[in-house]
Amino acid sequence: MSIASMTGFARANGAVGEFLWTWELKSVNGRSLDVRCRVPQGFEALDGLARQVAAEFLKRGNLALTLGVDDVASRGRLAVNRPALDQILALMKELDGNVAAAQPSLDGILGLKGVLEIEVPQVDAELMATRQRAIEDGLRQAMCELDAMRRREGGRLREVVFAHLDEIERLTRAAAACAGAQPGQIRARLESQVKELMPDGIAVDPDRLAQEIALLAGRADVREELDRLHAHIGAARELIAAGGAVGRKLDFLCQEFNREANTLCSKASDLALTNIGIELKAAIEQLREQIQNIE
Incomplete structure (x- = not known):
């Protein structure tokens, strides 16, 4: 099952004799399914049908449906x-x-x-029922076209999202390689600072120095954050592969991505890891922008 975008447009029109009708459907991003229907006077009953048909095809998005009619004979x-x-x-x-x-x-x-x-000539009940059926069939036709367009756009979004996930994974691996060198860097920096601060001839207890290094290294350890980032990347790929209305879940995963990236930046003890963390946050934001359009 493929993923779908929440953006789309469709039009369907037809005629019953001299009676012309046109459906226009437009959908954009939305937190849930919100349907707004505009129909001419005398066709108010189609509002409920439009909402029912929309719910059969769509799960999320702001959908605007407009019905236009032109009865040449009724012009009088x-x-x-x-x-x-x-x-x-x-x-x-x-x-x-x-x-x-x-x-x-x-x-x-x-x-x-x-x-x-x-x-103005009177329209008998049988002719009105024929027009109504044609309009209802047109609504379903337009909704099918809208759904197809949203899924085509979803296919393009799928490739873009996978590219962003690849970039996030690359940066996560780079952060892991950089973090692996942190304990040695912490030790060298601490020893250098101690030498600068301590008077000449006074030795530093190696055990105490080792304790301080272990404490600082523990605070700077980002392995858990990196492990969770890898897990989130895998979960996002699985959701997209499964398809369906996964936009909300992907949006939640983006929040988790951001949480881990923020923690990584706060724990970073050197400039290289900080820069990777900033790039990671930028890549996650780009991912979030694309996910906002997934149903």
């Missing part, structure tokens, strides 16, 4: 309201000669409120 045509026109003509005849006024023009009469009307 202009018609004269004969009863209203007859009333107006009768009043004009009745008032003719009693009121000093110019004869009204045809466009003036037609411009009176209620004389011209738009006739």
